[in-house]
Every structure is written in structure tokens, then in C-alpha cells.
Amino acid sequence: MQCMNIAPEASAYGEAVRAVREGALDPDEAAEQLISQMTATELLGLLDGDSPGLLLPLIPMLLRRRPFVAGAVPRLGIPGVRFSDGGRGVVIGASTAFPVTMSRAATWDPALEERVGLAVGLETRARGANYSASVCVNLLRHPAWGRAQECYGEDPVLTARMGSAMTRGVRVHAMACVKHFALNSMEDERFEVDVSVDEHSLHEVYLPHFKAVVEAGADSVMSAYNRVRGEYMDVNHALLTDVLRDEWGFRGFVTSDWVFGTHDAVTSLQAGMDVEMPLRLLRARTLPAALRNGQLARATVVQSARRILRTTVLHAATRETAEPGAAVIASPAHRALARRVAAESVVLLKNEVLGETPLLPLAPAISHLAVIGRLAARANLGDHGSSRVRPPSAASVLQGLREALPRVRITTDSGRNERAAAALAAAADTAIVVVGLDQHDEGESVVTGGVNVGVLGPAFGSGALSRVVTGLAHLASRFVRGGDRSSLDLRPSDVRLIRAVVAANPRTVVVLIGGSAILTEEWREQVPALVLAWYGGMEGGRGLADVLTGAADPGGRLPFVLPTDPAHLPPFDRTAKSVVYDDLWGQRRLDGEGHAPAFPFGFGLSYTTFEHRLLEHRFDDTGGWADVLVTNTGGRRGSTVVQVYAADVSVRRPVAQLLGFRKVTLQPGTETTVRVALDAGPTLQRDPDTRCWSPRAGDWALLAGQHSPVSWADAVRLRRPAEPADEDGISQHERPACHPPAGWRGAAAAPPT
Known part of the structure; x- marks a missing residue:
């Protein structure tokens, strides 16, 4: 479907867009002009979806056929918010399926992610939409989260850089929406769970990446289903207004999460949630009477209308x-x-030398390859929830290898019969076992208990009908696929298959497919080569084959820690109705408690080797830079990710904080000096009373490396430039900064070398 001309120049909206584009009006003036021409009914129509509530059962089908529209006013030419999901590609029609967000996080390459965002925005627009809910920056607090594959991992700085890049790319052609605000990282109880969090953890751990994406230009924010400190997010004035708008200066509009994300029509509007998506439900039934009887002030309606129209007009005037x-x-x-x-x-997590060379890349002289496993011949693209993309074609691991190795005999087996699989492996030069997860193991829980069925109408608000519907939802949720994971281990059948194949052929490569951490302790020591390949999108089989054959260097680095024991991670109860979020999770929790990981955050091998050496740096409370000498000490062209960490080394167990990173590719035997932009945020703390930021106490040191540090013995003192004292005898960097640190504002690209 080609993009429609949804805002003809002759319309009032088209004229407003033209005037903003030419500089005759600013966006606020243009919005006011449109509002002055609108009836009360039209104004209220901006505040929810345009489709009737009866379409609720048809949402999954309609979502993949057309944009969902909210706030269109045909009389004035206002196109409305024309929604498409897009975390791994456009969900409308047959579109490009990119690797899932977690997979892209593993590239550690914001410039590449910006290109993905540009492609997603372009295809969104070509499908007739102008709004893409494609930027998910919820922090991975625990890898059992069912929608982990939709986020950028466990680190605020990595998430901020990658999410900001996606935002910049998308909004060249479509409005970019960031989700789910805030503290959403559970699936099965997402409609009911209440998150408790202290001020330190909230502002210094779970919100910085949202702030960064807002600073990068996000047009809209989608509120989360969950509660924070007892209040559902659609009515959470403290976060939607006090933080998002008053403290951060966000000028775009906020939408609800879909269908069951609005709990009170009037209160949510007053709290700062502008659009109920995607249907005419609570607000359509409630707001007209509330406006007439004075329960709802017209000024509140106009305030949200202004945000919506200002944003849509500005974007239409400035997009490509x-x-x-x-x-x-x-x-x-x-x-x-x-x-x-x-x-x-x-x-590439493991690559042992067998004979004289590492097992990977596959030897050029290989003549017989066995490809084994239930996932080997499947194009495994990720979960089947709202982010599902249906590409026109998709390549499995098996197909990718057959195309890459046309002269090699490739035999295959599903692995259901372990003896048959072992026999096949024994007859081959090398075996590749493809195991892991699919949409049945993790993903969005499309049917979930605990929804607010009162949104469907007064008859569902309480009483027998409400209890029946809620009970059916809880019952159905036990049988649907996806949701939070019950275990971080592989399926037992996959473990048995790995052991059988390795016993039959020691030249075995294990390829893991999944959206977050998969524990490997049961079998890792028996396997000479181990690869994490994610849900790789429509070209995933070919991309993996490029790496396995050596046509491409393995460029990925872990966006989370892989522990040896799930007990080293925060508690995770998929049935919890309340949960406490603190500042100890992932690699930081392992550091603080003294647990060695199986593979640290940021880890990944290349087919060559690198050395990193910190040369000099400059750093203050607004950020800085570090110059790192990088040398390719191996015999192949390859890439590395320069990672710069800081920690308070005065404590017994320093906890590493990523400050910056940069990916670099070098020819063998060459070196270069890389300048890495550093975020100040991880070294600062926020005063909850004054909202001012100041340096955290401690003896802070800096270290450049290829993953989260194991030792701080070679770290250098984190120097802040000396500044003259003011009239009070206090240097400027010692004074609290009553503005967010620059490093948290999404400065995605390091300065050029």
C-alpha cells in the first residue's frame, strides 16, 4: 500500500503544516489556529482512538492490515495519529523483519541502529502510518521477562545510546514513540503489578534512558500498564507531569498502552495521559458529560489537544x-x-583451538557438515505479540548455510531422536547444533489475567459479568504461548541433544537462539564453540552463516551479563502482584556480591585479537571523553567494542558503571586512537528535594577494556578538570547541577577520532 496524501495542502491542517514549514507560524500557533476551528466533539475526539469498541476482538487482525487512527478530523484535513507498531519492523503487511531489539543492542553500534530506525520509519510511512511505537527502552531488570527481546539490555547508557539512535532514524519519516513509561519489565502480571522504587533507583537507574530518548527528539511516550508506587501509570501525575514534562521539558504527547491501559477517563487526562488507544472506550463514554457538568475543565482538554496537534503539525512540517x-x-x-x-x-562466546586452529570460522576444506536441532530449519523471528512482523520471506540457519556453502554436503536432523542425531554428527566433519527458545517460551502474553475489564462498559465494571470475564482471562492466560520465562535454562531435550552430539563429534558448534540470557552451566564445558545468534530477523540465517563461514567477523557483544546461577540475579516471581526495584541487578549485582559470571556484560570474541590502552581522558559533571589506543594483534580484519567503565574503587567490591563505548574495525597489525564520549550520569546522584545532581562520593577510577572489568588493578584515577573557585570558595564541579547531566541526553555518537 503506497503512502496516502493524508493532509492536502488546501485543508486547514495542510495550511498549518505549510505555514510551519515556511516559518510563518510556530507549531504552537498552528495548533491554536486549528483548535479555534474545532467543535467540542472534535476536540474530545483527539483524546482517544477513532475505531469503535466493538472492534476489540479484531485488533490483532486489523493491526497487521492498516494503521490504527486516533484523532482524525476529516473536515479540517487533520489525519490523526496513524499508529503502527515497529520494534523489529513494521507490523502492517509484509515488511522487512529486522533482528529483535536485543539482537541489535548486541551490535553496540548506534550508527547502525539509526539506519535501522530510518528503514523502519520509511516503511511505516509507506504503509500509510505517521507514528511508530518502535522505541522500547525498558531496562532488562531480569532476563526471565517475557518481552526482554524488545529492549536494549540491562545497562542505562547502552540503552540510552541505542534508543536515541533508533529515535533519530525513525522520525525522519514517522513520529517516534518511546515505551513503556515506566518501570515495565514483567509480563504475566503487567496489568496488576505495583512497582515500589526509591528515588535514587528511579532517577539514576530506571529513568535516564527515557530522558535520553526524549532529548533525542521522541515525539510521543506510551505509558505502561503497571502501577508505580500504588498508581497506575495512566493516572500517575508524579511521573507523567512532574517528571516527564516539568523536570524534563517533554513537549510531545502521551498515549496509553492499548485497550486496558486507561483506568479513569478524567483523572488520566488531568495526570498528563493525552490519548486513550486504540478504541473509543472509557473516554468516549465519560468525557462529554464530564465536560458539560464541569468535572472536566475545557482548559485540560485544550492542553492535551495542543500537545497532540503541535507535535503532529511540527513533524509533518519537518519530516523528509x-x-x-x-x-x-x-x-x-x-x-x-x-x-x-x-x-x-x-x-561468539567460546571458540577453542582444535588441532592447530580454532573451530570457527569453519575450515575452508570442510566437506560434510551436519546441522541438527528443532530450530535449524525454522525461520525463528521472535514472539508472536504486538511486535510480530510478517516478512515476505525469511532464511533459516539451515538455508543460510546451504547458500553460503554450495559445495559442501550438508545433512540435517531435527534432533528429536538423539541417537539418530548423534549418528549423523559422527559421520560429518563438523556438527552445528541449533537450540534455544521460540514464541512458546517467551514473549508478549497476548491473553493475560488481571485486565481492567471495566473499560469495556458499565456492565463489566463489577458484578457477575466482570467476575466471569476476569476468570476466563486468568484461565486462558495459563494456556497461551509467550509470557515470562519459568526458567533460564534450555529445554531438557536440548541439553540431551547437545551432550549426545558432542559425544559423537567433538567438533561441535552450539548456536543459541533466544531473546535474553540462557544459562549454559550444565553443558558449556563440553562444547568447544558457542554462539549466541538471537532472533535474527528475515535475514538471520544468512547473517549467521556469514559469521560461521568467516565472511564476517562476529561483531556482537553481550548487552547483559550471563551468570552461572540464577540466584545471582534479582528475585523474579512471574505471579507477583508487587515488586521492589532497587539499584542491584545484572552485572552490578554480581559485582556487588562478588559472584563471577559465566560471561560478563559486554563480552564477545572476535576471530582476531585486540589490545586496548587508555591514553588520556577529560571528565566533569557534564561528561567528557577518553582516548583509547586500540591494536589489532591478530591475523585477521575484525571489530572490537571499546568500553570505558568507572567505579568507586574505595569499596571492597567495586561495581562497574559503563560510561561510554565505541565500535571500531581494524585490519591485522594496525592500531588507531579512538575517542570515546563519556556519560557523566552513572557517577552522579540526584537530590530528590532540589532535583539537583552532584558527584557521588567515593574514589572513582576509570578503565578501558573489552567487557565489564574483572579487576581494577590497572585503573586510573577519574580526573575532573580543575576550575577556579567562585566567591563562596566552591569550584563549579563541586556545586550541585540543577539540570540533568549532559551524558543522559542521548549524545549517541562519540566525537570523530
Whole structure:
């Protein structure tokens, strides 16, 4: 479907867009002009979806056929918010399926992610939408979260950089929406769970990446289903207004999460949630009477209308002017980009030398390859929830290897019969076992108990009908696929298969497919080569084959820690109705408690070797930079990710804080000096009373390396430039800064070398 001309210049809206584009009006003036021409009914119509509530059962089908529209006013030419999901590609029609967000996080390459965002925005626009809910920056507090694959991992700085890059790319063609605000990282009880969090953890751990994406230009924010400190997010004035708008200065509009994300029509509007998505439900029934009887002030309606119209007019006036045609959808260029991202996301965790060379890349002289496992011949693209993309074609691991090795005899087996699989492996030069997760093991829980069924109408608010519907939802949730994981281990059948194949052929490569951490302790020591390949998108099989054959270097690095024991992570109860979020999770929790990981945050091997040496740095409370000498000490061209960490080394167990990173590719035997932009945020603390930021206490040191540090013995003191004292005898960097640190504002690209 080609992009429609949804705002003709002759309309009032088209004239407003033209005036903003030419500088005759600013966006606020344009919004006011439109509001002055609107009836009360039209104004209220901006505040919820345009589709009737009766379409609720048809949402999954309609979502993949057309944009969902909210707030269209045909009389004035206002196109409305034309929604498409897009975390791994556009969900409408047959579109490019990129690797899932977690896979792209593993590239540690914001510039590459910005290109993905540009492609997603372009295809969104070509499908007739102008709004993409494609930027998910919820922090991975625990890898059992069912929707972990939709986020950028466990670190605020990595998430901020990658999410900001995605935002910049998307909004060249479509409004970019960031989700789910805030503290959403459980699936099965997402409609009911109440998150308790202290001020320190909230502002210094769970919100900085949202702030960064807002600073990067996000047009809209989607509120989460969960409660925070006892209040559902759609009515959470403290976060939606006091923080998001008053403290951060966000000028866009806020939408609800879908259908069951609005709990009170009037209170949610007053709290700062502008649009109930995607249907005419609570607000359509409640707001007209509330406006007439004075329960709702017209000024509150106009305030949200202004945010919505200002944002849509500004974006229409400033986006790329050329209208894309259908040919851009799943185009050769986008397929090639998807393949490159898939290859650069592959994390090589283990690669032992067998004979004289490492097992990977596959030897050029290989003549017989066995590819084994229930996931080997499947294009395993990720969960089947709201972010599902249906590409026109998709390559499995088996297909990718057959295309890459046309002269090699490749035999295959599903692995259901372990003896048959072992026999096949024994007859081959090398065996590749493809195991892991799919949409049945993790993902969005499409049917979930605990929904607020009162949104469907007064009859569902209480009483027998409400109890029946809620009970059916709880019952159905036990049988649907997806949701939070009950274990971080592989399926027992996968473990048995690995052991059988390795026993039959010691030249075995294990490929793990999944959206977050999979524990390997049961079998890792028996396996000579281990690869994490994620849900790699429509070109995932080909991208993985590029890496396995050596056509591409494994460019991925872990966006989370892989522990040896799930007890080293925070508690995770998928049935919990309340949970406490603190500042100890992931690698930081392991550091603080003294647990060695199986593989640390940021880890990943190349087919070559690198050395990193910190040369000099400059750093203050607004950020800084570090110059790192990088040398390719091996015999192949390859890539590394320069990672710069800081920690308070005065404590017994320093906890590493990522400050910055930069990916670099070098030819063998060459070196270069890389300048890495550093975020100040992880070294600062926020005063909850004054909202001022100041340096955290401690003896802070800096270290450059290839993953989260194991030792701080070689760290250098984190120097802040000396500044003259003011009239009070206090240097400027010692004074609290009553503004967010610059490093948390999404400065995604390091300065050029």
C-alpha cells in the first residue's frame, strides 16, 4: 500500500503544516489556529482512538492490515495519529523483519541502529502510518521477562545510546514513540503489578534512558500498564507531569498502552495521559458529560489537544518531504541492512583451538557438515505479540548455510531422536547444533489475567459479568504461548541433544537462539564453540552463516551479563502482584556480591585479537571523553567494542558503571586512537528535594577494556578538570547541577577520532 496524501495542502491542517514549514507560524500557533476551528466533539475526539469498541476482538487482525487512527478530523484535513507498531519492523503487511531489539543492542553500534530506525520509519510511512511505537527502552531488570527481546539490555547508557539512535532514524519519516513509561519489565502480571522504587533507583537507574530518548527528539511516550508506587501509570501525575514534562521539558504527547491501559477517563487526562488507544472506550463514554457538568475543565482538554496537534503539525512540517512508494518495503537495500545487522549482532562466546586452529570460522576444506536441532530449519523471528512482523520471506540457519556453502554436503536432523542425531554428527566433519527458545517460551502474553475489564462498559465494571470475564482471562492466560520465562535454562531435550552430539563429534558448534540470557552451566564445558545468534530477523540465517563461514567477523557483544546461577540475579516471581526495584541487578549485582559470571556484560570474541590502552581522558559533571589506543594483534580484519567503565574503587567490591563505548574495525597489525564520549550520569546522584545532581562520593577510577572489568588493578584515577573557585570558595564541579547531566541526553555518537 503506497503512502496516502493524508493532509492536502488546501485543508486547514495542510495550511498549518505549510505555514510551519515556511516559518510563518510556530507549531504552537498552528495548533491554536486549528483548535479555534474545532467543535467540542472534535476536540474530545483527539483524546482517544477513532475505531469503535466493538472492534476489540479484531485488533490483532486489523493491526497487521492498516494503521490504527486516533484523532482524525476529516473536515479540517487533520489525519490523526496513524499508529503502527515497529520494534523489529513494521507490523502492517509484509515488511522487512529486522533482528529483535536485543539482537541489535548486541551490535553496540548506534550508527547502525539509526539506519535501522530510518528503514523502519520509511516503511511505516509507506504503509500509510505517521507514528511508530518502535522505541522500547525498558531496562532488562531480569532476563526471565517475557518481552526482554524488545529492549536494549540491562545497562542505562547502552540503552540510552541505542534508543536515541533508533529515535533519530525513525522520525525522519514517522513520529517516534518511546515505551513503556515506566518501570515495565514483567509480563504475566503487567496489568496488576505495583512497582515500589526509591528515588535514587528511579532517577539514576530506571529513568535516564527515557530522558535520553526524549532529548533525542521522541515525539510521543506510551505509558505502561503497571502501577508505580500504588498508581497506575495512566493516572500517575508524579511521573507523567512532574517528571516527564516539568523536570524534563517533554513537549510531545502521551498515549496509553492499548485497550486496558486507561483506568479513569478524567483523572488520566488531568495526570498528563493525552490519548486513550486504540478504541473509543472509557473516554468516549465519560468525557462529554464530564465536560458539560464541569468535572472536566475545557482548559485540560485544550492542553492535551495542543500537545497532540503541535507535535503532529511540527513533524509533518519537518519530516523528509519525498513520499515513499511501496517499493521501499522489504527492498533489497533493507534486506541487505537486516543481514548486516544480523551478522554484527552474533556473539561468539567460546571458540577453542582444535588441532592447530580454532573451530570457527569453519575450515575452508570442510566437506560434510551436519546441522541438527528443532530450530535449524525454522525461520525463528521472535514472539508472536504486538511486535510480530510478517516478512515476505525469511532464511533459516539451515538455508543460510546451504547458500553460503554450495559445495559442501550438508545433512540435517531435527534432533528429536538423539541417537539418530548423534549418528549423523559422527559421520560429518563438523556438527552445528541449533537450540534455544521460540514464541512458546517467551514473549508478549497476548491473553493475560488481571485486565481492567471495566473499560469495556458499565456492565463489566463489577458484578457477575466482570467476575466471569476476569476468570476466563486468568484461565486462558495459563494456556497461551509467550509470557515470562519459568526458567533460564534450555529445554531438557536440548541439553540431551547437545551432550549426545558432542559425544559423537567433538567438533561441535552450539548456536543459541533466544531473546535474553540462557544459562549454559550444565553443558558449556563440553562444547568447544558457542554462539549466541538471537532472533535474527528475515535475514538471520544468512547473517549467521556469514559469521560461521568467516565472511564476517562476529561483531556482537553481550548487552547483559550471563551468570552461572540464577540466584545471582534479582528475585523474579512471574505471579507477583508487587515488586521492589532497587539499584542491584545484572552485572552490578554480581559485582556487588562478588559472584563471577559465566560471561560478563559486554563480552564477545572476535576471530582476531585486540589490545586496548587508555591514553588520556577529560571528565566533569557534564561528561567528557577518553582516548583509547586500540591494536589489532591478530591475523585477521575484525571489530572490537571499546568500553570505558568507572567505579568507586574505595569499596571492597567495586561495581562497574559503563560510561561510554565505541565500535571500531581494524585490519591485522594496525592500531588507531579512538575517542570515546563519556556519560557523566552513572557517577552522579540526584537530590530528590532540589532535583539537583552532584558527584557521588567515593574514589572513582576509570578503565578501558573489552567487557565489564574483572579487576581494577590497572585503573586510573577519574580526573575532573580543575576550575577556579567562585566567591563562596566552591569550584563549579563541586556545586550541585540543577539540570540533568549532559551524558543522559542521548549524545549517541562519540566525537570523530
